[in-house]
Amino acid sequence: MRILLIGxxxxxxxxxxxxxxxxxxxxxxxxxxxxxxxxxxxxxxVDVAIEFTSPDAAVGxxxxxxxxxxxxxCGTTGWLQHLPLIKEKCQEHQGSLFYTSNFSVGVNxxxxxxxxVAAKMQQYPEYAVQVKEIHHVHKLDQPSGTALSIxxxxxxxxxxxxxxxxxxxxxxxxxSVVSEREGEVVGTHIVQYTSENDTFELxxxxxxxxxxxxxxxxxxxxxxxRQGIFGMTDLLQL
Ligand SMILES: NC(=O)C1=CN([C@@H]2O[C@H](COP(=O)(O)OP(=O)(O)OC[C@H]3O[C@@H](n4cnc5c(N)ncnc54)[C@H](O)[C@@H]3O)[C@@H](O)[C@H]2O)C=CC1
Ligand SMILES: O=C(O)C1=N[C@H](C(=O)O)C[C@H](O)C1
Numbered sequence: 001m002r003i004l005l006i007g008x009x010x011x012x013x014x015x016x017x018x019x020x021x022x023x024x025x026x027x028x029x030x031x032x033x034x035x036x037x038x039x040x041x042x043x044x045x046v047d048v049a050i051e052f053t054s055p056d057a058a059v060g061x062x063x064x065x066x067x068x069x070x071x072x073x074c075g076t077t078g079w080l081q082h083l084p085l086i087k088e089k090c091q092e093h094q095g096s097l098f099y100t101s102n103f104s105v106g107v108n109x110x111x112x113x114x115x116x117v118a119a120k121m122q123q124y125p126e127y128a129v130q131v132k133e134i135h136h137v138h139k140l141d142q143p144s145g146t147a148l149s150i151x152x153x154x155x156x157x158x159x160x161x162x163x164x165x166x167x168x169x170x171x172x173x174x175x176s177v178v179s180e181r182e183g184e185v186v187g188t189h190i191v192q193y194t195s196e197n198d199t200f201e202l203x204x205x206x207x208x209x210x211x212x213x214x215x216x217x218x219x220x221x222x223x224x225x226r227q228g229i230f231g232m233t234d235l236l237q238l
Pocket of ligand 1: 006034054103141
């Protein structure tokens with residue numbers, strides 16, 4: 001597979017290593033300094049692009065890939081307020097997009113169990129629910145994309161809550177999503193249920209970026225030849 005890396009930071013470099021080990025070719029690895037080169041690539045030269053950049057850059061990069069008919073796997077978080085535009089542009093150009101807030105298999109299992117637990121716990125109002133995420137100090141977006149996916153999964157089962165707040169909530173109808181930034185923490189997500197008597201938690205700790213990167217390479221192998229917007233539930237049997 002001929003892969004164009006859009007973004008060559010912590011994730012781009014990890015993906016390059018894993019993709020080369022699987023026998024794929026890296027056509028180029030673009031950074032913020034040569035971002036304008038993206039539009040010079042065509043679907044004749046590239047089988048799939050993998051986009052891990054920044055919240056500000058991701059939307060434009062995905063749209064360029066749609067226009068160029070290059071399937072794009074996007075892991076960048078913090079741009080979901082533009083999802084309606086991305087859906088419109090993807091359809092207009094008959095593009096191919098694979099997006100998930102988290103490519104790790106473990107986190108996608110966590111999403112699944114999170115919903116199961118939320119559906120049960122919703123019946124026990126004596127337990128207060130809270131989401132917490134901890135990441136490295138370089139992270140640009142807050143809350144993390146993963147924490148927002150977790151919050152969506154909880155809110156689906158809590159009709160008494162009508163949204164989330166990125167703070168300790170004083171209002172029972174808002175779900176607390178608390179963010180901490182600490183050193184080089186790769187990514188930790190916790191869902192905590194607390195009553196007067198006890199606490200229990202779902203806890204996911206990423207030990208490295210390899211889990212994200214290997215999921216992104218799998219998605220890049222899967223996407224070409226498919227049209228539309230896809231995510232991890234299309235790829236994994238959960
Ligand atoms: N979905 C997932 O599983 C994961 C998502 N992420 C997300 O991926 C994104 C990137 O994360 P990191 O690699 O840790 O960031 P990073 O800061 O280490 O690297 C970002 C890279 O993007 C480049 N870049 C910025 N604007 C660009 C543009 N317009 N064109 C081309 N390149 C551009 C930078 O030069 C740099 O090489 C973040 O939004 C992060 O939240 C990170 C890990 C896992
Ligand atoms: O910025 C990161 O590093 C990560 N971002 C993703 C997110 O926002 O959820 C995934 C992972 O937690 C690492």
